[in-house]
Amino acid sequence: xxxxxxxxxxxxxxxxxxxxxxxxxxxxxxxxxxxxxxxxxxxxxxxxxxxxxxxxxxxxxxxxxxxxxxxxxxxxxxxxxxxxxxxxxxxxxxxxxxxxxxxxxxxxxxxxxxxxxxxxxxxxxxxxxxxxxxxxxxxxxxxxxxxxxxxxxxxxxxxxxxxxxxxxxxxxxxxxxxxxxxxxxxxxxxxxxxxxxxxxxxxxxxxxxxxxxxxxxxxxxxxxxxxxxxxxxxxxxxxxxxxxxxxxxxxxxxxxxxxxxxxxxxxxxxxxxxxxxxxxxxxxxxxxxxxxxxxxxxxxxxxxxxxxxxxxxxxxxxxxxxxxxxxxxxxxxxxxxxxxxxxxxxxxxxxxxxxxxxxxxxxxxxxxxxxxxxxxxxxxxxxxxxxxxxxxxxxxxxxxxxxxxxxxxxxxxx
Numbered sequence: 557x558x559x560x561x562x563x564x565x566x567x568x569x570x571x572x573x574x575x576x577x578x579x580x581x582x583x584x585x586x587x588x589x590x591x592x593x594x595x596x597x598x599x600x601x602x603x604x605x606x607x608x609x610x611x612x613x614x615x616x617x618x619x620x621x622x623x624x625x626x627x628x629x630x631x632x633x634x635x636x637x638x639x640x641x642x643x644x645x646x647x648x649x650x651x652x653x654x655x656x657x658x659x660x661x662x663x664x665x666x667x668x669x670x671x672x673x674x675x676x677x678x679x680x681x682x683x684x685x686x687x688x689x690x691x692x693x694x695x696x697x698x699x700x701x702x703x704x705x706x707x708x709x710x711x712x713x714x715x716x717x718x719x720x721x722x723x724x725x726x727x728x729x730x731x732x733x734x735x736x737x738x739x740x741x742x743x744x745x746x747x748x749x750x751x752x753x754x755x756x757x758x759x760x761x762x763x764x765x766x767x768x769x770x771x772x773x774x775x776x777x778x779x780x781x782x783x784x785x786x787x788x789x790x791x792x793x794x795x796x797x798x799x800x801x802x803x804x805x806x807x808x809x810x811x812x813x814x815x816x817x818x819x820x821x822x823x824x825x826x827x828x829x830x831x832x833x834x835x836x837x838x839x840x841x842x843x844x845x846x847x848x849x850x851x852x853x854x855x856x857x858x859x860x861x862x863x864x865x866x867x868x869x870x871x872x873x874x875x876x877x878x879x880x881x882x883x884x885x886x887x888x889x890x891x892x893x894x895x896x897x898x899x900x901x902x903x904x905x906x907x908x909x910x911x912x913x914x915x916x917x918x919x920x921x922x923x924x925x926x927x928x929x930x931x932x933x934x935x936x937x938x939x940x941x942x943x944x945x946x947x948x949x950x951x952x953x954x955x956x957x958x959x960x961x962x963x964x965x966x967x968x969x970x
Contacts, residue, residue: 560636561641561851561852562636562639564877565643568877569586569587569953572953572954572957575950576957582969585617585969586617586643589639589642590615591614592612592613592614592635593611593686593689594635595610595685596608597611597663597678597682597685599678601670609663611663611685612635612660612662613659614638616658618657619960619964620649620657620959620960620963621654622656622657622691622693622695622696623659624649624656624698625660625661625700626699626700626729627662627697627707628641628661629666629667629675629707630662630664630666632850633664638660639660640851641873642658644658644873644893645659645660647894647956647957647960648895648898649898650957651894651895651956652895652902652933660700662700663678665678668702675707679710680710682711683715687718687719690727691723692723692724692911696728696904697726697727698900698904705731705736706731708728708729708730709730725912728907735910735911736907737903738917738919739919740904741775744779744870744899745783747900747903747926747930748776749783749784750927750930751868751895751930751931752896754934755868763787763788764789764790766790767789767790768784768789768792769802769837769844770791770846770848771793771800771845771846772848772849773794773795773812776897777846777849780846780870790806792842794809794822795834796822796823798820799833801822801825801830802831803828807827807828811827835858838854839861839862843864843866844865844866844867845862845864845866847870847871849871849874850874852873852874853874854867854876856876856878859878859882859883862883864888866888866890867888869892869896870897872893873893880949883947890949891934891948892953894949894952895934895952899926899930902926902930906922906926940954
């Protein structure tokens with residue numbers, strides 16, 4: 557059977573539900589979104605041609621609080637993918653103990669082929685379509701793949717025009733001028749670093765001896781590489797959608813980013829020993845692998861060749877259930893996305909909290925609040941994994957689904 561992100565979620569849910577002894581009714585309620593908005597938006601392109609695009613919002617589970625999750629502009633943004641991402645958000649929020657549910661949205665188009673003006677039109681059209689379904693106490697969107705603070709600004713502005721009121725808590729990942737939070741731009745990577753540091757301590761390893769490969773050089777991947785490099789980890793491999801580079805002596809992520817910005821891809825960087833594909837990078841020689849690109853990157857066909865002994869998932873859903881089994885058998889310690897990339901949604905929660913209270917924090921305060929959440933969540937998951945003799949992913953799912961199921965029980969789902 558072909559792996560799809562949502563099938564992967566269902567496989568993990570079924571196993572976790574049985575391990576926790578949940579009722580058939582509860583497992584069924586966690587198997588489908590509470591609400592799906594699936595339709596089309598239309599824009600007029602700069603050349604005057606009208607174009608329709610598929611647009612989605614999946615609201616998965618709000619037992620623990622308002623739906624929360626990103627919006628991606630990507631040609632592969634189909635309903636199955638968005639359902640899986642919404643489910644993962646519900647799990648992720650429960651893992652780190654923040655009072656939010658799961659949501660995800662998308663528009664199926666390639667923004668690289670559209671002008672800035674056209675992307676604004678897409679953003680505003682999405683906001684008009686979704687206006688009845690989103691809000692600060694209902695569903696709180698955020699940036700995701702190929703969306704950013706500017707896109708969030710258009711959505712916020714359009715929503716406020718429609719509803720004739722100010723509502724900065726509607727959306728997170730906004731520019732600071734519109735109520736964004738300090739620290740949000742690096743939060744996913746910063747959270748991943750805090751988790752990795754806890755793991756390195758548990759395993760009695762030394763940073764300077766650890767070689768890191770980061771697959772994906774967008775916001776999360778670049779910032780993770782930059783932070784780890786500054787802390788003394790050796791970054792030996794980097795990639796983006798154009799290709800991958802490797803240097804056993806180490807790479808400076810900021811120098812590589814300069815090349816990417818100037819020439820379009822990391823594979824143009826002159827200081828590489830090897831230039832090859834993303835697939836080759838995943839199985840290159842390293843101690844820590846950080847998949848920070850798209851889903852289904854680590855599968856049954858390549859997991860056995862992964863040389864890293866630690867995998868930190870910064871992307872959403874980069875590892876299939878079959879690959880999980882191979883990693884367990886091979887002694888690879890994998891920190892699942894629902895913990896390792898939860899720094900982003902945690903600081904989004906901080907942004908929302910600041911918006912609804914009207915009281916704003918310094919970047920130092922934001923990081924002081926983020927670090928213990930990530931460290932304590934790691935400790936809970938590590939301790940449960942040790943006690944139950946399960947993987948960190950299984951432990952994370954057990955912890956999260958138990959929390960969601962408890963909230964659902966109080967709402968009448970037995």
